[in-house]
Amino acid sequence: MKKTVSINLNGQVFVIDEDAFDELHSYLNAIASQFANSEESDEIISDIEARIAELFTEYISASKQSITLSDVIKVVEIMGKPNDFSDETQEPKNQSYNNQSYNRTDSRFRKRLFRDPDNRVIGGVAAGIAAWADLDPVIVRALFVVSFFIFGPLLYFILWIIIPLAKTPSQRLEMRGEEVNLQNIERIIKEEFQQVKDSLNNLKKKGNRRHLKHEFSESITGIGHIFIAFGKIIIGFIIAAFIIVLMLFLGVMTHIIPFDFVATHCNSTAPVSSFLHVFISQSSSVMLFWGILLFVGTIILSIIVNLIKVITGNYRRWWFLNSIFTFFTLLGLALIIISTVREAKHFNVSTQIESRNDINIQRNDTLQIEISDSNINNKINEESNWSYKDNGDFSFSISSTKCHFTKGDFTIYSNPELLIKQSKSDSSYMIITKHANGDSHNEAISNCNSINYSWEINNSNLILAPFFTIVKSNWRLQKLQVTIFIPIGTSIKLGKDLSKLTKELKEDQVYTMKNGKLD
Amino acid sequence: MITENAQSQMRKGVLEFCILSLLSSGDMYASDIIQEMKKAQLIVVEGTLYPLLTRQKNAGLLCYRWEESTQGPPRKYYSLTNEGRQYLETLKSAWQELVITVDQITKK
Numbered sequence: 274m275k276k277t278v279s280i281n282l283n284g285q286v287f288v289i290d291e292d293a294f295d296e297l298h299s300y301l302n303a304i305a306s307q308f309a310n311s312e313e314s315d316e317i318i319s320d321i322e323a324r325i326a327e328l329f330t331e332y333i334s335a336s337k338q339s340i341t342l343s344d345v346i347k348v349v350e351i352m353g354k355p356n357d358f359s360d361e362t363q364e365p366k367n368q369s370y371n372n373q374s375y376n377r378t379d380s381r382f383r384k385r386l387f388r389d390p391d392n393r394v395i396g397g398v399a400a401g402i403a404a405w406a407d408l409d410p411v412i413v414r415a416l417f418v419v420s421f422f423i424f425g426p427l428l429y430f431i432l433w434i435i436i437p438l439a440k441t442p443s444q445r446l447e448m449r450g451e452e453v454n455l456q457n458i459e460r461i462i463k464e465e466f467q468q469v470k471d472s473l474n475n476l477k478k479k480g481n482r483r484h485l486k487h488e489f490s491e492s493i494t495g496i497g498h499i500f501i502a503f504g505k506i507i508i509g510f511i512i513a514a515f516i517i518v519l520m521l522f523l524g525v526m527t528h529i530i531p532f533d534f535v536a537t538h539c540n541s542t543a544p545v546s547s548f549l550h551v552f553i554s555q556s557s558s559v560m561l562f563w564g565i566l567l568f569v570g571t572i573i574l575s576i577i578v579n580l581i582k583v584i585t586g587n588y589r590r591w592w593f594l595n596s597i598f599t600f601f602t603l604l605g606l607a608l609i610i611i612s613t614v615r616e617a618k619h620f621n622v623s624t625q626i627e628s629r630n631d632i633n634i635q636r637n638d639t640l641q642i643e644i645s646d647s648n649i650n651n652k653i654n655e656e657s658n659w660s661y662k663d664n665g666d667f668s669f670s671i672s673s674t675k676c677h678f679t680k681g682d683f684t685i686y687s688n689p690e691l692l693i694k695q696s697k698s699d700s701s702y703m704i705i706t707k708h709a710n711g712d713s714h715n716e717a718i719s720n721c722n723s724i725n726y727s728w729e730i731n732n733s734n735l736i737l738a739p740f741f742t743i744v745k746s747n748w749r750l751q752k753l754q755v756t757i758f759i760p761i762g763t764s765i766k767l768g769k770d771l772s773k774l775t776k777e778l779k780e781d782q783v784y785t786m787k788n789g790k791l792d
Numbered sequence: 793m794i795t796e797n798a799q800s801q802m803r804k805g806v807l808e809f810c811i812l813s814l815l816s817s818g819d820m821y822a823s824d825i826i827q828e829m830k831k832a833q834l835i836v837v838e839g840t841l842y843p844l845l846t847r848q849k850n851a852g853l854l855c856y857r858w859e860e861s862t863q864g865p866p867r868k869y870y871s872l873t874n875e876g877r878q879y880l881e882t883l884k885s886a887w888q889e890l891v892i893t894v895d896q897i898t899k900k
């Protein structure tokens with residue numbers, strides 16, 4: 274598909290392809306500048322335009338309604354290059370002008386990044402970059418090959434899509450950083466004709482000396498084909514790999530693919546999705562995932578695209594992209610906000626459940642508080658902030674709260690808080706308070722009930738678990754307080770490792786309740 | 793390259809003469825003149841002709857009129873002025889003289 278422009282040549286309207294228009298425009302400008310200082314300029318040019326219009330009419334038919342680049346090139350061939358228009362008297366002057374602008378060291382003109390169709394191996398990306406950076410294309414190609422295992426092929430593919438091809442001679446000049454003037458355009462066209470001519474001659478020679486030439490050129494195209502096929506395979510492979518990783522990630526997020534499968538086949542993806550599940554309900558996690566993916570992905574993509582746009586100086590070609598980017602960024606943002614608000618609602622209502630347990634000790638006795646010493650507790654204590662095992666189990670901790678994952682389920686461990694207060698009666702008792710949040714009172718209560726805590730009283734020994742656990746439930750600010758009420762005169766003693774549950778008391782020291790205070 | 797250049801220089805020199813000669817046999821429009829010139833291999837590209845025609849017209853050797861065309865917009869038909877006819881005659885005799893002298897020299 275090509276964009277067309279409609280032009281008026283000598284009173285006739287022609288529909289002309291955009292690239293052909295650029296070509297014709299610069300050609301006519303070139304001619305005009307040939308006659309710039311003669312009075313007949315306007316007349317000569319209108320005569321020439323009339324002739325071009327005539328030629329164009331011949332090229333147009335019912336089946337071919339627009340003027341193409343090749344038509345314009347044909348016309349230029351018929352009409353002659355700008356230099357042919359000059360008459361003898363002006364020739365010396367033009368000659369010197371020519372010499373000036375043929376000087377290639379003049380690099381005042383801004384280069385633009387294009388793909389170079391003349392020197393390409395695959396897509397002309399490397400040759401284009403080389404022309405832009407004044408390097409040998411071989412060096413750029415070598416860099417792409419060296420970076421093969423990192424990001425080379427993907428980068429090449431993205432650049433291939435985004436960098437425009439230098440189609441018209443003026444674009445080719447911009448690519449090389451040469452001034453877009455008549456002589457240079459003329460030279461480029463000349464070069465192109467020469468190339469076409471050469472290849473035609475080669476074809477003829479090939480025909481004449483079939484045995485000599487045929488095999489040689491055949492092998493060259495063979496290598497080219499292999500290159501292209503190889504590149505396609507690599508690019509296809511990379512895209513496929515990306516899609517597979519994305520599908521696995523989404524599969525785990527949405528629980529279509531069981532966690533076990535991923536945990537055993539690709540360990541590294543497991544923690545990410547499980548991590549989110551601690552805080553977020555399933556439906557929200559899918560939404561949040563898409564939101565983050567869209568938001569971050571689109572921003573990164575738009576930065577890359579706009580960067581390349583600035584480098585290439587091509588603002589027209591991708592004009593629609595920014596509106597698409599804006600749309601998807603906003604969509605991503607909306608999804609993030611919706612899922613966050615949805616999740617935030619689960620912290621709306623805060624509630625607590627209390628349970629009272631009597632402790633049968635005499636007034637002057639000492640209550641010995643110990644920590645239970647089950648295996649899991651030891652194991653959890655030993656683990657560092659973030660640990661990961663080969664069987665897919667892993668755990669992480671945030672301050673005193675610890676999450677442990679095994680076989681797709683997770684358990685949240687957290688330290689309870691131990692408080693000692695004076696009893697208002699003569700008896701001793703313990704109140705266990707479970708705190709949790711939820712979007713409603715009922716949900717908050719069920720979240721409270723998701724807290725498991727074990728303890729034991731044997732005469733004057735109270736054995737507390739160092740952790741309460743939350744199984745198969747999201748983390749909703751669950752807290753557990755163990756408050757022990759003892760009357761005046763009763764003492765307590767904390768056993769080993771208990772000091773981390775309370776701020777005030779030290780281990781292995783006897784405290785006695787005296788008038789509302791421990792001493 | 794050098795021969796090509798010399799040839800084109802020579803052609804350029806006689807172009808004016810040829811245009812006037814062509815027009816002496818009847819009015820023509822630019823494309824017709826180009827066709828004839830191309831047939832005689834006097835010009836390679838058409839662009840050469842337009843500045844010449846304009847210059848001759850401005851010099852008063854030629855004049856033109858617009859004539860409606862069946863296909864497309866009106867065309868410019870060139871014809872010789874009296875001045876042009878006189879100029880053509882002088883050119884003709886000059887050319888014949890030139891041909892004779894050149895022949896004499898080259899056949900020696």
